[in-house]
Amino acid sequence: MGEEARTVLRGGNLVTPEGVVRGDLEMAGEKILRVVPGGLSEDELAGAKVEDVAGCYVYPGFIDAHTHMQCWTGMDWTADSFETGTRAAACGGTTTIVDYATQDKGMTLTEALDEWHKRADGTCTANYAFHMAIADWNEHTREEIPLMRKRGVVSFKSYFAYDHLRLDDAQTMELLEAIKPFDGILCVHCENGTLVNELQRRMLDQGITGPEGHPLSRPAECEAEAISRLMYLSELTGTRVNVVHLSTKLGLEQVRAAKRRGVRVSVETCPQYLLLDDTRYLEKGEDGFAGAKYVMSPPLRKPADIAALREAVCNGEIDQISTDHCSFNMHGQKDRGRDNFTKIPNGGPGVEHRPALIMTTFEGQLGPMDYLHLLSEGQAKVFGMYPRKGALVAGADADVCVWDPSARWTISAATQHQAVDYTTYEGFEAHGQAHLTYVMGQLAARDGEPTGAKPGQYVSR
Incomplete structure (x- = not known):
């Protein structure tokens, strides 16, 4: 040789x-x-x-630390496989994704990790790591945590929303205690699921069945309450936590208060919460249902939330911008919820366009070192890949x-590599x-x- x-x-x-x-x-x-x-x-x-x-x-290649490829979400399979999703990622400059391997109820962590490897191994253009999302907390799950560490998983996820995924507060505390010995980190979907369920029921009772019901049933208070709860659970256990897809000013205030108390919290937000507001749910389009494109959780927020989060990005308060890429086609998937917004699969595409969106919309406010931190280095440091990645x-x-x-181009579903029939950024001049x-x-x-x-x-x- x-x-x-x-x-x-x-x-x-x-x-x-x-x-x-x-x-x-x-x-x-x-x-x-x-x-x-x-x-x-x-x-x-x-x-x-x-x-x-x-x-x-x-x-250094950009890192997207929040994706859902080739995943059953309880409603449907995502449109992007690991093959198509990582190909799209690389086209946009992203060289590593961290995907959420998910343990469903009745499944072991080993079975979940093996399944995600089966889906991804040998098919990927970009590199891939896994967080382990835990939906079934029990004694056996607890015993498997050190095994996950041995297999290269140091970050975990739990949910405060979605009945088929969420853990209660005591289970969340026990999970935090279980990952603390190796300084693991818990990523948490922070929405109060009990309140969301009740507010969804009320919307439907009032005859609000379209996409506009989605943000109404998931107000900022639902996020802020859940973030506050997570902050105290972290304080109680001393374990690192990561707030994923932060979307509101109220939630940001809870994080700031916790940081002042010494809580070990890192923060992720996503392009959609920095660029798009909740008026998008009123879009009708040709078929009267265009607002469904934006049904993702948490939902798009108010202009004041966007302004607060963008200010936090510029102030260095955000550790990472990732995407929560979770793609569903409008036709044959999202349109199943035409008569009931709670049946619209939650999620949107984004893995391909994140760097261009952030560098374009923060032009003149941020520089190359900021983009390095937000799009690569932050993810690598928070999730145990630095300096092998991110430097x-x-x-x-x-x-x-x-x-x-100097490149100038237009984002369009017609030319994207994400295997989905729309983009929420159609016509964006990058x-x-x-x-x-x-x-x-x-x-x-x-x-x-x-x-x-x-x-x-x-x-x-």
Whole structure:
């Protein structure tokens, strides 16, 4: 065997942990070999494949730490498989997803993890790790927690909503206690499910059956109450927690209060809660049902919530922006809830477009180091992948996104790679695009189109 093929990304703006420097990035095999401020000499370039990336930013591959691929949600299968979802991710510059492997009632954690591996292994363009979502807390589940740790799972999830998934407060406390010995982290869906169920019933009783009933039945108070409860459970146990898909100003205030008390909490929000408001549920479209596109939980919120969350992003209070990618087709899936909004499958697509949405809408407010933190480094640090992922450093995995800030393009369902028949960002004019996406040293996408390579590997953490 000769020495591994070398690739040099030449003359780019390298977004390193220490700051942005102009220079060259050298990769060999699956690893970053060198980060060279100022660049390599002509002699050092000999024998390497050289890509001129002048004018581009070179980031560690982006990480989406909240996806639901190839998943049964209690209503239906998501539209995206691991194959289509990770291909779409790579086209947008995302090189690793962290998906929610889910234990249904009556299932062991081992069975759930084995099933997710079966779905993902060998099919992925981007890398994949798993959080373990727990819906059936019992003595056997508790005994399996150390086994999950051995298999590379250090993050877990529980729900305060959805009857087929949710744990009560005592079970949540016990789960927090079980993952504390190895400093595990619990991601929690924070909505008060009891109140949501009652408010849904009231909406239907009042004859409110369309998508507009969805936000009315899941008000901000339902999120804020659940976040407050989680903060006290974390305080009680001393275990790290992660608030997923934060959507409200009220919820943000609960997090701020908890941080002042010393609670170990990290925060994720998503593009939809930074860009879209609840007037979208009133959209009719050609078939009178366009508002169903936006039925996701938590729902889209008020302009004041968007403003508060965007301010929190700019202030450095948000640890990660991920997507909660959970795609369902409008035709044949979401339209089953035409006469009853509670039967519309909850979720929307987003894994492909997150970097472009964030870099476009925060233009002039955030810079490359902020995007590094929000789209890659934050996820890697919170979920036990840093600095193997999330950093341009020698010895790290060769997951790299070369970002062309001068590219101009329009988001459209007609040209996306997500296997779903709409996008909530149809017609959005994006500034910047993933020019080259490398996964474990292999070119997985160029200018938003896949190369056909499937280099994605399981990330044991």
